Amino acid sequence: MSFVARRLAAFSTAIILLVIGGNTHAQKEYDIGATDAEIKIGQTVPFSGPYSVYASIGKTEAAYLKMINDQGGINGRKITLIQYDDAYLPPKAVEQVRKLVEGDEVLFMFQLIGTATNAAVQKYLNSRKVPQLLTGTGASRFTDPKNYPWTLAFNPNFKSEARIYAEYILANHPDAKIAVLYQNDDVGRDYVAGLKGGLGEKANSMIVGEASYEIDDPTVDSQVVKLKSTGADLLFDASTPKFAAQTIRKLADIEWAPVHILEMNASAISATLKPAGLGLSKGIISTSYSKDPSDPQWKDDPGVKAYFFFMAKYYPDGDKLNTLNVNAYSAAELLVHILRQCGDNLTRENVMRQATSIKDYIPSLALPGTAVSTSGTDYRINKQMQMMRFNGERWELFGPIIEDTGPVR
Structure with a gap:
């Protein structure tokens, strides 16, 4: 076989292998x-x-x-x-x-x-x-x-979100007396654990009261009254929309006006703040990782x-x-x-x-x-957030992007 013939044969073989390899790679x-x-x-x-x-x-x-x-x-x-x-x-x-x-x-x-x-x-x-x-x-x-x-x-992650609130509290309300309202399940317990983890050694002195509720409780009125009696001036509210709306109304009824931090899953205006009353919801603080379409x-x-x-x-x-x-x-x-x-x-x-x-x-x-x-x-997808405050009509973002760098769990 001539040199040219050998080169053509080798080239043909290479093309065949390339095609076979490409088909193998593209196999569904x-x-x-x-x-x-x-x-x-x-x-x-x-x-x-x-x-x-x-x-x-x-x-x-x-x-x-x-x-x-x-x-x-x-x-x-x-x-x-x-x-x-x-x-x-x-x-x-x-x-x-x-x-x-x-x-x-x-x-x-x-x-x-x-x-x-x-x-x-x-x-x-x-x-x-x-x-x-x-x-x-x-x-x-x-x-x-x-x-x-x-x-x-x-x-x-609820713990990540709560650690971000803790970072905000330590920076802006370092002397706060904190009351905690939470749902008695994995959700609420994660929020409480995250808050305490984020507050670190100050958790025991800053948290002055805790109250939980069950998902089939009719109201959280008694829990809110109990928490007011602790003398707290900041309420960390880890509740779902129905109970968050009740909490907002009850705070007004008993004339208790703590700094109110509300977990983001209960921050929807239509699901929580409107039922509670937009005026009563003014000043509530939460956090977000996405743009609010109502924000101009x-x-x-x-x-x-x-x-x-x-x-x-x-x-x-x-x-x-x-x-x-x-x-x-x-x-x-x-x-x-x-x-x-x-x-x-x-x-x-x-x-x-x-x-x-x-x-x-x-x-x-x-x-x-x-x-x-x-x-x-x-596995955490959303671990960067920005604080926001409700102005009576819509949420307003403020402060820097905060990333939770704490433990994954």
């Missing part, structure tokens, strides 16, 4: 719930029951994914979101999640709403290696890659404009100023980013790999100066 991989045409995901939402205020979260996310499908889907695949009502009841959540995994055969679970419902299905989903993705809760057990590697929370400073922001356009076209009955809907929009947006990163490898393992290796992703509604990064050892 699927688990149950994914095909060339579809990505099937599951969700339970409290469409009924005492926490049906959160139903709009599921409605916003369903609308967002419809918009993505109308735009051609994810890498050519349409998203099928199967939603069931769990009424915020853990046994019902277990039943519905099993149905989604074993009956509907979804690829993963997305944005289950609530701490108790997520806790009820966490071991089941992890034992079956089904991603429990972007859960609608910030309890620390949902950012625990060592014990629950298949669970990833979207909401800020964002009226020309491209992300906010896109959000308003989405709400008008895909969820016209929804309250476009409700921060629950804003957060749901951001969660769905992040889901789409993760799925696009998966490419043609739509296995459950790769979904988690992509979700836990996000680098400096900037959501369209993120506050300037914040970004999302995750790793195999830090």
Whole structure:
């Protein structure tokens, strides 16, 4: 064989190997719930029951994914979101999640709403290696890659949020006498632990009273009266919207006017502050990691404009100023980013790999100066926040971006 012939043969062989290698690299991989045409995901939402205020979260996310499908889907695949009502009841959540995994055969679970419902299905989903993705809760057990590697929370870790409040208190109210109101569950206990951890050695001297309530209590009036009797001048309020509204009204009734810090999940104007009374809510302090569409400073922001356009076209009955809907929009947006990163490898393992290796992703509604990064050892998605104060009409941001650098759990 001549030299030229040998070179041509070698070149042909190299081309064949390159083609074979390229095809191997581009090979599609699927688990149950994914095909060339579809990505099937599951969700339970409290469409009924005492926490049906959160139903709009599921409605916003369903609308967002419809918009993505109308735009051609994810890498050519349409998203099928199967939603069931769990009424915020853990046994019902277990039943519905099993149905989604074993009956509907979804690829993963997305944005289950609530701490108790997520806790009820966490071991089941992890034992079956089904991603429990972007859960609608910030309890620390949902950012625990060592014990629950298949669970990833979207909401800020409650301990991280509370440590940010503690940092604010130490800087601005170092001599405060603090009263703590909290829900007697994983949510409330995480907030209390985070606050005490953030206050450090000053926690024992600064916290002068604590009171808890159960989710089926009719009111928290007696707890608020008890806390006033402690002589506290700062109230750390780790309650959900219904009880936060009651607290605001009761503070006015008993003429107690402490510095009022309210956890962000209860900070929605439509769900908490309007029912309580906007005038009575003036001065309340909370924190945020996303732009508030009601804030005029964002009226020309491209992300906010896109959000308003989405709400008008895909969820016209929804309250476009409700921060629950804003957060749901951001969660769905992040889901789409993760799925696009998966490419043609739509296995459950790769979904988690992509979700836990996000680098400096900037959501369209993120506050300037914040970004999302995750790793195999830090599952926290939103850990940068900015303080805000309610002026009687809307929330006003103030101060610098604060990042929680404390322990992951």
